[in-house]
Amino acid sequence: MPQTPSSNQTPRTFRYPLRWRVMDALNRTLDIVWPARMMPYTGWALLMPALLLVGLLVLGLFQMADSSLHTLDRSTFLPSENYTLENYRTVVENATYGKIIWRSVLGAVLTVFFTLLLALPYSYIMVRTSSSAVRKVLLVTLFLPFFIGQVVRAYGLLIILGTTGVANNALGLVGVEPIRLLFNFPAVVFGLVQYMLPFAVLMLAPALTAIPRETETAAASLGANWLQSFRHVVIPMAKPGLIGAGLVVGTLALTDFAMPAMLGGGSQDFIANAIYDQFFRTADQGLGAALALMLVVLGSVFVAIVISIFGAGTLGMGGKK
Template sequence: MSRIDTYRHTWTRFKWSVIDAIIAIKGRVPIETKGDSNRFGYVLIIPGVLVISFLAVGMALLAWYSFLTYDTVQIFTYEYTIANWERLLETSAFHRVFFRTILYSTLVTICCVALAIPYSYLVVRTNQPLFRYVLLFGLFVPFFSGVIIRAYGWLILLGRNGAFNWLLENAGFEPVNIIGTSTAVILGLVQYMLPFAVLMITPAIAGIDRNLERAAKNAGANQFQTFRHVILPLARPGITAAAIVVFTITMANYSIPDLLGGGTNDFVANFIYRTVFGTLNYPFASVLSIVLVIVASIVVLGVFRRYGTGTLGVEVSEE
């Protein structure tokens, strides 16, 4: 037996030993059962509950910090005040930043979902294996580089002396300044978030029975009508999940608005960073962080109530 076969055999034995140990533990844990339903599965969510607990503790600390008094020497003092919240309510500049963050996040979400739906459909339905591999390659390659590297890539493409302006000049047009505009920020965010949307929508489309498409075509529907009335409604759980994921991650993005926005298209995350590391105003940064989480949560809860949880949740039916 070769060394590789030995390692493979050892790994298989170890894997099954772990599975047998889990089954043995399951049999010894005194968990109540009701009928035929075993509650042992609830034990498996304990790690997730612990992670959420840490996040809850962090949010509680932020809420506490938001009522402390900022001091230029001691950073903050333990004197409770609502001045930080009043500053947020009274300063219109922060209102514009929040509005910009929500607006850009919404536009990016719409663009990503609109582009991800046909992309995912082609990945699932194409009959050409080579074409599918090319689509998958284009989907996963961006994950091999960080968000900052991608932002610098857009700087090279869209900069004053970048490739895009070079093409314009050679075509006889005047160069344009795209870096520092909302267009650059939205382009960078769409390119960054599009793979996430595709990964959420692709399983939903893959789970649609192709016989339903054939039945629609046999009933007289063309390709567009089949896509509109069959594919989109059945893929709604994946579309909902994609919209939620893209929106929430975009809302908290920092690097792309910072590098491509030119300081004039900042998001809330950029203000939080500058507040913490520029002036060390931890109480006001806590206020901004809490409001950002609240705004994103309200939008997500609104989507949940209107369209359901999509593929992010599992609906259990009781018989």
């Protein structure tokens, strides 16, 4: 027969958890600060931090635009009071700045090409492999560079590519004399590709994960080999990831400072290096501001060209209409 609790046993009292009390207090505070009548404006409130950051960026651009219209008075080393387009004329007519701009654009394009060329198979293997051990190794290898700063990685490349570095020592084992692997344009592109590869893989992996395996199986059942399936099925379906990764890698490479400064040895400057020189070495803030605005324009033109070719809908996992 069922046992009944004895009369001397006291019932257990329910203890209200502390975290629930904290949540109730937060809810009451939120009701006071943001009452129910303000609920239609919740979305705008959530957008306020982002709008504030964008507003500060726009204000900074206006300030730079104003500075770019004033030349440096060499007698007082202060900006002139008159508005002029002399700084922009200097950038356009000076052959040195033309070379720097061309080098920056070419370096960004080459970085995008080689980075995507390496990131696509890496991402595909990481997503499609059936071995959890291989996937873990690829993930660890991918995330390790994020724990090392860009400057430290550039110093590592200086050691590896130096005259007595690992690369030249390996070439010496097969009888090749030491060659100059640093302080040239290929070294800068190599450093940028090495730096941008994890970003591209992180953007390509979700796009490849979204591709059903059945599509490749169907292509194989219709007679396509692996290469044909990869070319005609995987790459077209991964286009949003490729375009997004290309935009991120291209804009970051175009505006990079550390790799050209360290691996270029001062002879392979990009636009960011020229801006730094004008602001902090020659104190010509007007010319530096003009270069900075031209960098913004170049980045905007790069994005506009990509969107005009592939369509803005492609970035949203859709095709060009």
